[in-house]
Amino acid sequence: MRIKMFDELARKKVFTVEEAAKIGGIDRNVLKVILSRLEKKGWVERIEKGKYMVIPLGARKGEYTLNEFVIGSLLVDPSAIAYWSALNYHGLTEQIPATVFVQTTSRKKKQELEIFGVRYRIVRIKEGKFFGIEGAWLEEFQVNVTDREKTIVDCLDKPGLCGGIIEVAKALKHGEFDFEKLSEYAIKIGNSGVVRRLGYLCDVLGLQINLPEVKAKNYLLLDPTMPKKGETNGKWRLIINLDIGELE
Numbered sequence: 001m002r003i004k005m006f007d008e009l010a011r012k013k014v015f016t017v018e019e020a021a022k023i024g025g026i027d028r029n030v031l032k033v034i035l036s037r038l039e040k041k042g043w044v045e046r047i048e049k050g051k052y053m054v055i056p057l058g059a060r061k062g063e064y065t066l067n068e069f070v071i072g073s074l075l076v077d078p079s080a081i082a083y084w085s086a087l088n089y090h091g092l093t094e095q096i097p098a099t100v101f102v103q104t105t106s107r108k109k110k111q112e113l114e115i116f117g118v119r120y121r122i123v124r125i126k127e128g129k130f131f132g133i134e135g136a137w138l139e140e141f142q143v144n145v146t147d148r149e150k151t152i153v154d155c156l157d158k159p160g161l162c163g164g165i166i167e168v169a170k171a172l173k174h175g176e177f178d179f180e181k182l183s184e185y186a187i188k189i190g191n192s193g194v195v196r197r198l199g200y201l202c203d204v205l206g207l208q209i210n211l212p213e214v215k216a217k218n219y220l221l222l223d224p225t226m227p228k229k230g231e232t233n234g235k236w237r238l239i240i241n242l243d244i245g246e247l248e
Helices: 004-010 017-024 028-040 068-074 083-089 146-158 167-172 177-188 192-205
Strands: 014-016 044-048 052-053 101-104 112-115 118-124 135-137 140-148 232-235 238-242
Touching: 004 014, 004 017, 004 052, 014 017, 017 028, 017 052, 028 044, 044 112, 068 083, 068 101, 068 118, 068 135, 068 140, 083 101, 083 140, 083 146, 083 167, 140 146, 146 167, 146 177, 146 192, 167 192, 177 192, 192 238
Parallel strands: 101 118
Antiparallel strands: 014 052, 044 052, 112 118, 135 140, 232 238
16 A cells, blocks of 8 residues: 555655545554654655655655755745746846745745755745746646736835845846836736836836826935935826936
């Protein structure tokens, strides 16, 4: 029964303790002992509490791992690779972020984890902000990733999770986007700062986009990760604390 159970788990490649118990019809306490032995033999590796991956034949324990986006997607449900990680996935940044950013609407006790030497950050958002997601196949697993337009909007919503506004400006300048969708997303996310920052960047970069007029009287920082000083822009009600000319 145990061999049959392991064969079925091997086909899945990743599994939870609950899935293994159901497949094998084994008591959870007995199963924990079995999994501990399999881990010592180098047949499985624990991703986090209650979640395991099967190590392929011929691979050595400690040297095999899954794609970091696949692991990130397994840490929480629902999930989407987002922010700086999504910029990298879509080829919209030359930077390789040291952390994998995973967006979710669910609670997770630990928001920052390190697994197999890779750092992960779980970012919880409101249900209304969880949209603009597409599927990507990586190592036979389907992973959710924010699409190009949602990635830009998310980064404008939380600039600290993408390396700052300068990374968004670079992406807008060199990438290809559906600006009608970009406008729709910017409004839908419900943060006026996103509309203001996107509007200003498009003006500076000479990009055509249709965005609503800013009626707020307060001023926001163009880049919240930078010092609070700079000239003001009345059209978008922003304090321009970043020189976009640095793009050149």
